[in-house]
Amino acid sequence: MDRYKFRGKVDIEVTNEIEEHIKDGWVYGNLIGKSLIVGDVIDLDDQYFNTEFWISVKAETVGQYTGKQDFDKLDVYEHDIVMDFMDGNYYLVVWDADSASFLLVPNKGEWMDFETFEEHASVGYRVVGTKFDNKELLEG
Secondary structure (H helix, E strand, C coil): CCCCCEEEEECCCCCCCCHHHEECCEEEEEEECCCEEECCEEEECCCCEEECCEEEECHHHCEEEEEEECCCCCEEECCEEEEECCCCCEEEEEEECCCCEEEEEECCCCCEEHHHHHHHCCCCEEEEEECCCCHHHHCC
């Protein structure tokens, strides 16, 4: 993974000034603290820095880019739900601090790391939602 990227669900009223940075209620960029997504730095000196934008997000929704892309070349983030084309199962992408890696937790069966999952899902997989927007996919 060559770049750290994050996303989070918007926690403020969307105005014309910031709407161009929001896609389906999500903001993508760099993380400052636990709940502020900002754009790239556009001005910097010894006393301050300025970013393209900064938008408050719900801290519990912040997820990091895994460095992986699905079948459609869509970036996969922590808290995404992916569907394995091979077995039809849904998997939740989670960060595991103990192993310092992203894991996939299925709605049926045992969790696996991304390398094992990609071998298992040899036909491919697709991001189908997030645990915040599509909880029902993880039930049953």
